[in-house]
Amino acid sequence: MVALYAANKIRPPRIAFREGIDIAFVEALVAGEEEQDRFNYWLDHYRKERRRERLQKTRKLVGSARFEQESRIERELKNDTL
Numbered sequence: 025m026v027a028l029y030a031a032n033k034i035r036p037p038r039i040a041f042r043e044g045i046d047i048a049f050v051e052a053l054v055a056g057e058e059e060q061d062r063f064n065y066w067l068d069h070y071r072k073e074r075r076r077e078r079l080q081k082t083r084k085l086v087g088s089a090r091f092e093q094e095s096r097i098e099r100e101l102k103n104d105t106l
Contacts, residue, residue, distance in 0.1 A: 026053050027063055031070035075101050 029039040036054050040047035052058040075097060082093045 026050055027066035028070050030054055031067055031074055071101065071104060 025043055026039055026045070029042070030036075030053075034042075036050045037047055039045070040050045043050075049058065053063050056063070078097050079094060082090050082097070085093060
């Protein structure tokens with residue numbers, strides 16, 4: 025669940041508040057100190073899913089607006105950091 029929120033760029037304190045999880049544990053997951061392999065797997069999964077959903081929404085647009093939106097989505101995926 026933490027990876028899902030992190031993929032949607034929600035900050036660790038907010039994740040901990042929403043889910044009722046210890047903030048230290050959430051920050052350790054995001055920092056890669058706890059369960060690094062599993063967290064990174066799910067974070068990549070949710071980021072790709074979010075990218076796919078956002079690209080799906082751009083299909084309504086046409087021309088340069090669609091191109092610009094798709095470019096922005098791809099750029100955000102490449103530069104995505106927590």
